[in-house]
Amino acid sequence: MNTLDAIKSRRSIRKYRTDADLPQADLEQILEAGMLAPSACDRRAWEFVVVRSQAVKEQIMALHPYTQMLKTAPLAVVVCGRPDLQDGIGEGFWPQDCAAVVENMLLAAVELGYGGCWCGCYPKVERAEQLRALLGATGTPVAVVALGVPDEAPKARGFFEPEKVRYL
Numbered sequence: 001m002n003t004l005d006a007i008k009s010r011r012s013i014r015k016y017r018t019d020a021d022l023p024q025a026d027l028e029q030i031l032e033a034g035m036l037a038p039s040a041c042d043r044r045a046w047e048f049v050v051v052r053s054q055a056v057k058e059q060i061m062a063l064h065p066y067t068q069m070l071k072t073a074p075l076a077v078v079v080c081g082r083p084d085l086q087d088g089i090g091e092g093f094w095p096q097d098c099a100a101v102v103e104n105m106l107l108a109a110v111e112l113g114y115g116g117c118w119c120g121c122y123p124k125v126e127r128a129e130q131l132r133a134l135l136g137a138t139g140t141p142v143a144v145v146a147l148g149v150p151d152e153a154p155k156a157r158g159f160f161e162p163e164k165v166r167y168l
Contacts, residue, residue, distance in 0.1 A: 006110045011156070013115030014069040016148035021074050026112050030147065031077070033108030037100035041090030046098055049078040049135045056134070060144060063130045067119045073146035077105065078131065080139030081122065095122060098142040105145055115150035118143055 001009070031048060039045060051057055057070040060078075070076055079101050081094035102118050109116045121141040122128045131141040 001111050003107070006107045008156070010106055010110050011115065011150075011154045012117045013146070013148075013150045013152060013154070014117055015150070015152040016069070016072040016074065016115070016146070017151045018072050018074075020149035022114060022147055022149070026114070027075070027077075027147070029112060030105050030108045030114075034077075034079070034101040034105040037097065037104045039090075039097040039100070040086065040093035041088065043086045043090045043094075043097075045082040045085040045090075045094040045139075046101055047080045047082055047137065047139045049080065049137055049141075051076045051078065051135070059134055060131065063134065064119060064121065064127055064144060067144050067146070069117050069119075069146045070144075072151065073117075073148040075147055077145045077147060078121075078135060078137070078141050079105075079143045079145060080132070080137045081142050082139040084138075094140075095142060098122075102143050102145055105147075109147055113149070114147055117146040119146065 052075045057076060061067050061070050079098050081098045083094045086094055106116045106118060120143055121131055128141045
């Protein structure tokens with residue numbers, strides 16, 4: 001699959017096959033794709049928490065109302081920003097860095113035959129702090145990314161809007 005096909009095929013998946021897992025080797029490819037994202041001044045101001053425990057996923061769902069797809073997803077990757085790892089001209093760009101990470105992960109998942117759903121945490125500070133405490137994370141949770149084998153095929157929602165483009 002080429003990159004444009006992956007972009008056009010990506011959907012937010014909210015139902016996953018409960019009889020299918022995501023093997024460690026595939027998970028590591030998805031994480032690697034995330035870590036290949038650009039970052040301000042190459043500070044790589046991120047960390048990842050992989051959650052396979054159903055009990056922990058249930059606690060995440062209790063704290064974050066938009067993560068109910070974790071009932072069927074075999075795992076979640078919580079992408080956390082580490083502003084403490086940035087300084088100088090790269091300071092403050094960790095949310096954008098983490099967003100690039102998440103998109104790379106979602107596209108890699110499509111390439112490997114999986115689906116994902118991006119559930120934002122930051123800048124909802126209270127939600128992010130509660131998740132940080134639950135997970136024992138050093139960084140600030142920016143997103144919970146559900147991953148697994150899709151059990152649905154939603155229609156595309158994105159499209160090109162030429163009226164939103166200005167050429168100079």
